[in-house]
Amino acid sequence: MNGIIYGDNNFSLPSHMNFGKYFLDKICTHNNAEALIDAATKKKITFDEMARQITSTVSCLKKLGVKQSDVVAICSENRIEFLITAIAIFYSGAILVCVNNGYSEDEVVHVLHISRPKYMFMSLSTYNKYYKLLKNLNLIEKFIIFDTISMNSEVINFNDMPQGSLEINTYKPTEENGGTALILYSSGTTGLAKAAKISHRSLIIAVQQPTLSKRNVVMLTITPWSSTMGIVILLQELFYGKTIAFLPRFDEKLYLHAIQTYKVCILTVAPPTIVTLCKSTIVKDFDISSVEIIYSGGAPLNSTVIKELKTRFPHIKRVLQGYGMTETTGALTTEEENMSREGSVGKIVYGAIIKIVDYETRKILGPGQFGEVCVKGPILFDGYIGKDSKDDFDEDGFYKTGDIAYYDEDGFFYIVDRIKELIKYKAWQVPPSELEGLLMKLPSVKDVGVVGIPDSLAGELPTAFIVKQPNMDVKETDIIKYINTKVSPWKRLRGGVIFVKEIPKTGSGKILRRKLRDMIPKLPASKL
Template sequence: MNGIIYGDQNIFLPSHGNFGRYLLDNILKFKDKIALINGASDEKITFIELAQRAVNFTSYLKEQGVKQNDVVALCSENRIEFMVTVIAVFSSGATLACINNTYSDDEITHSLDIAKPKYIVLSPVTHQKYDKIIKSRKDIEKIIVFENTKNTDIINFDDIVSKRNVDVNTYKHVDLKGGTALILYSSGTTGLAKGAKITHTNLITSAQQPLPSTRDLSTIFVAPWSSTMGLICSLREIVKGKTIAFLSRFNERHYLNAIQKYKIAILTVAPPVVVILCKSTIAKEYDISSVEIIHCGGAPLNKSVITELKSKYPHIKYLVQGYGMTEATGSITAETEDEFKEGSVGKIVPGNIIKIVDVETRKILGPGQTGEVCVKGAAQFDGYIGKDSKDEFDEDGFYKTGDIAYYDEDGYFYVVDRIKELIKYKAWQVPPSELEDLLLQHPAVKDAAVSALPDVLAGELPIAFIVKQPNAKVTERDVVEFIDKKVSPWKRLRGGVIFVQEIPRTSSGKIIRRKLREMLPKLPASKL
């Protein structure tokens, strides 16, 4: 095997081009089978009920004049109405913008500035949290909120979906020719999130990529559905008729209880959850013997963790990994229970084309040679909203991932490093430059740099190096709390603060991050 690696290119693309319709056509096959279970409330919905509510909401959106290229924003914790909204917006032909429900005020403002939604759909929690910001925006025409409300300024989502009974089998969906279906926010090294444009073709392609198992096994998700891992993996399960249990956030006891209660067979998680299971002192209180497969993604998992996990839980037959990103609509490579090799992130998935190139010469490399991963194909995104993306691609149209990897003679890939300077905290991306810009706003900070402190549980923790202003009196706690107020939880300075005399820089002023890593303390425990 040499040169460019091709995944299966025989992807079924329906002539109507509408991912929402593609979803519904598949969902309707599973009728009264349970589709979603809220692991906290025990609320359930069948596939036919999910389709009915989605089509009801789609018909409302179309009646209101929502059309292709109009943007509907969705900001909510994981809940059944979230997935109803997702399917409905896709089906209507509009563009869905998924906004993280833990964003700071500055971050949600930036996200709305990028997407420019006409409508926004919220949970009661996010409505209360962001009410002032949303009301101040003239571009948002309608505010729709889950659950009943007496507020006459907003629209009641429950009224819309419960008071309609559109025929799900004969409803006429919008036929599409291309276009953006979804805006997912992908952090970069240069500041706030970028809005990645995901097309209907991207999503239809992704939906046909393999699951961890072809067997009819239930799975549980805790990743937020506003994230690529949470949303894309969940849609892939739904389209194939698998039952999903979910939680809105991770709590060890709630998670273990849901596994026990619903006899979950597959855990779809990021590495920190695997580490928590390995070190858990309360897992023995629950019967989680139903778990056969752990599907892990977001960051590479250490082999020692895999060994420890299987030793502690002998009923777990497979730990399969995957490698992907927003710009590839989820997976680039993946393992399954039928095709895996311990320590790898699997083989290329359908719809993708990969080449590994030398970082300096850009020469295509063969098996066992380490270089940058470049990817293209039917799953490749359509660039970023309002941003010239030409530098993100090479002359042959491959997206330059910035990740360093190699593949073996059998076609299994191994991710070893990354060129980009993003910090990975529990699979979340943290751009150092964003935190550096915020730190420099503190009156006592003269200069600042942010690096990644390795951590067994979280992967990496953001840690700041600070040069104080002359005679300034500022403590580590002052700096940490200053940042806490301005960023999402995963971007906090959980690695702490180190006060230094100067930040190592090149003659042109660029931070020498290699030297920062050399200055890192050897901390044995996580500061979570």
């Protein structure tokens, strides 16, 4: 290998370049097989019925006045209507923006001011949580609620949308030529979420990546579909005809019951769920012998946990990992059932080009040498909305991931560390600078530095080091309560607050986070 690794170009691109049509045409070939199972409500839908509902929803969007390149938001927990609406939006030529239903009000305002959607689909819970806030923003022209509620002039029920008549085999999608299909939010070290533009072309390639297993088996997922990992894996496995059971959130008993009831073979999870399974005291009450494959993503999985998992659950044949990001439309490297190597995150995916470079000299490195992962190719995103991305790319057009990795002689990749300072809490990304910015608004805070401290269950816990203003008194509980009102649950200061006399910095003012970590005392049990 010459230091640049090329993924196969074993993918096809349709002439119309509309992901919605491409996906719909494919699922129609799966006929009456079960597509989605809501393990919480027991509601099911076949591929045939899904195709009909997608087409009907496209018609409804047209009747509502949704036009090409209009931005349409979905803010909901995982549910069947979420997927149907998403594909219909793609098909119509509009742009889907996924808004996480766990966002704080400040975060919702931030992300919507970036993408500025005209229409918004919501569940009843997100409607109750955000409607007053959203109404005052004066951005959304029409709200569509998946559940039945009393209506007003701005809100209609999903099932009451204006109907039309479209034939699946004759309706023609809007020509897109591979333009923006999806906006996903990606956190960064510069603060609040950035809006990454994902093209129809990138999604078309993403769903053609090899499936985790070629067998016709049931998969269970709890990953939010508003996240990159959640939506891309869902689309990919449905594309190949898999039956997907899902839950809106993790509930240990319900999760284990779903495995037993639906004979789940594949689990797609973040590491904390795997740790929970290893430590579970009720798992013995359920038959989970159908599980043969666990696919872990979102954060590195400790090799010790893998060994413990295989020891406790000997029926598990493969623990697979992948590595990716929003900017690469999901996985950049991944393992498959018959192509894995313990400790690695797999081989390069279709449509990607990777080079490993020395972080300082930018020299291309060979096998076994640690360096920054840089990537380009048709899977790459089309930049951020409202942000100059030139500093994110090198002179050869490679996106600089900020992650340190190496690959072996066989092309398997191994993640070593992150240049970026993101804290990984249960696979969620927590930008330290965002928390630091909020904390610096407090009159009692003179200076602050935030780092992640290791935690066996969550990965890392956000922890604040604070220098108090002279002659001002502030307690840890006051700071934690303040942050809890400003951020999503996964960004809370679960590692606590440590008061110090000084935040260590370089001569240029950059926080020396390594030195902050060295200052961490022995902490109490995890505050999850």
